[in-house]
Amino acid sequence: MQVAFEVPFLKKDAALKSDARHIFDKDIFNADYFAPDKEAYYSPEKAKLGELLFFDPVLSDNNQRACASCHKPAMAFTDSKTKSVAFEFDTLPRNSPTVINAGFQNRLFWDLRAGSLEDQLDSVVNNERELHSSFSRVIDKLNASPEYVTLFHKAFPNTKKTGITRAYVKYAIGVYERTLTGLNSRFDQYMQGDVTKLNQEEINGFNVYMGKAKCGVCHFAPLFNGSLPPFYDVSDHHSIGVPVKDSVVKYVIDPDLGLMKINGQGFARFSFKTPTVRNVALTSPYMHNGLFKTLEQVVDFYDHAAGNKFKKDMRPDMTGLPFFTILPVELKLTDAEKKELVSFMKTLTDTSASAKVPVQLPQFNPPYANLNGRTIGGVY
Numbered sequence: 001m002q003v004a005f006e007v008p009f010l011k012k013d014a015a016l017k018s019d020a021r022h023i024f025d026k027d028i029f030n031a032d033y034f035a036p037d038k039e040a041y042y043s044p045e046k047a048k049l050g051e052l053l054f055f056d057p058v059l060s061d062n063n064q065r066a067c068a069s070c071h072k073p074a075m076a077f078t079d080s081k082t083k084s085v086a087f088e089f090d091t092l093p094r095n096s097p098t099v100i101n102a103g104f105q106n107r108l109f110w111d112l113r114a115g116s117l118e119d120q121l122d123s124v125v126n127n128e129r130e131l132h133s134s135f136s137r138v139i140d141k142l143n144a145s146p147e148y149v150t151l152f153h154k155a156f157p158n159t160k161k162t163g164i165t166r167a168y169v170k171y172a173i174g175v176y177e178r179t180l181t182g183l184n185s186r187f188d189q190y191m192q193g194d195v196t197k198l199n200q201e202e203i204n205g206f207n208v209y210m211g212k213a214k215c216g217v218c219h220f221a222p223l224f225n226g227s228l229p230p231f232y233d234v235s236d237h238h239s240i241g242v243p244v245k246d247s248v249v250k251y252v253i254d255p256d257l258g259l260m261k262i263n264g265q266g267f268a269r270f271s272f273k274t275p276t277v278r279n280v281a282l283t284s285p286y287m288h289n290g291l292f293k294t295l296e297q298v299v300d301f302y303d304h305a306a307g308n309k310f311k312k313d314m315r316p317d318m319t320g321l322p323f324f325t326i327l328p329v330e331l332k333l334t335d336a337e338k339k340e341l342v343s344f345m346k347t348l349t350d351t352s353a354s355a356k357v358p359v360q361l362p363q364f365n366p367p368y369a370n371l372n373g374r375t376i377g378g379v380y
């Protein structure tokens, strides 16, 4: 009606675009709203540069690891590992999350410790277990590539004065990551009006998800994560009691304190950001510790009231704590409903963002000419 009557749309700085037709519009999110600075607003030049950096192992100290080492496009930007492989080949404490749609969150990481993609990058590049490098070493290398220098000048004219700085490296990668959207899955196309896109089992599954199984009370449409309606600009977290092992004999809660390690608050003990259910057909294994290999296991866990089922088995000093924020009721799903629920989740796949992979990386001059044969996306 607004379009028909030529009523102008509000120009408001908000997560959702005011001219989106409905919440399943594939362009509903306003990427620039999540940018930490005007320099991080979208432009094709910035996104292209960020894409090269994301796949370039030059960001790591041994020039063998890139962001794409743990965020592989073929797996919706995850790595299929229970926990990611660290720089020295041991494991990181957590499972690598998808980067598709990750830019539309005000909090990043399982424990919500970063406030923007750019903020998140600091810890990755400097982390001795991830890229094991420092921005000064990375910038030193980038300056030895006239191609990179030109790309920075084009994307951020200010760098002609300042040179390549840490901030611009981060902005470029952040802008690229905010282009990694996937909101046009089969499910979305159905919601946009093409009713041929889902079969009856999948439609039933959506109703189980939103109804009897109560998944939608934490994983909110349209992102199917913890971004809270109606503004979708705050990421929520929950403690659902994911155990260390999937054992029916003895329950031991995963000792990772989650958000509590960041804010010191008792209520945040074992609390994690509610991750997205989009693309879960490709992002196994699941949960912050990568415990579950299949969606059927995930559904069974919830069917038995998640961690609540095991509360009685917990260490006495822990049982009294009100740390589970999931209802202590069994869902009592039938086998058919479980199957429908899994079928529905598999309709949320949209990996169009995975198509953007560079075919060539910029060349380097001495003393870094040895980098010219490096592997796109890293060696491991």
Ligand code: HEC
Pocket (backbone or CB within 6 Å): 054, 059, 065, 066, 067, 068, 069, 070, 071, 084, 085, 086, 087, 092, 094, 095, 096, 097, 098, 099, 102, 105, 107, 108, 109, 110, 111, 117, 120, 121, 124, 125, 129, 130, 131, 173, 177
């Ligand atoms: C060694 C593996 C590894 C590498 C390399 C790596 N990541 Fe990650 N990434 C992870 C893991 C594991 C997490 C989750 C960590 C946590 O939550 O504590 C993560 C989290 C993230 C998140 C947060 C997603 C969300 O929804 O909260 C983003 C974004 C991200 N990485 C982007 C990047 C970028 C950009 C790079 C390159 C500069 C990079 N990663 C390099 C393993 C890796």
Ligand code: HEC
Pocket (backbone or CB within 6 Å): 097, 209, 213, 214, 215, 216, 217, 218, 219, 237, 238, 239, 240, 241, 242, 272, 273, 274, 275, 276, 277, 280, 283, 285, 286, 287, 288, 289, 298, 299, 302, 303, 325, 326, 327, 341
């Ligand atoms: C009380 C809030 C809450 C409810 C209800 C809930 N979830 Fe979750 N879900 C979470 C949180 C928090 C995590 C991350 C937990 C962790 O890693 O410790 C999660 C993780 C997941 C994951 C793993 C995603 C990944 O990338 O690792 C899937 C899949 C999932 N939930 C599906 C469901 C389904 C299906 C339902 C309904 C049967 C459901 N959830 C109900 C909060 C909830």
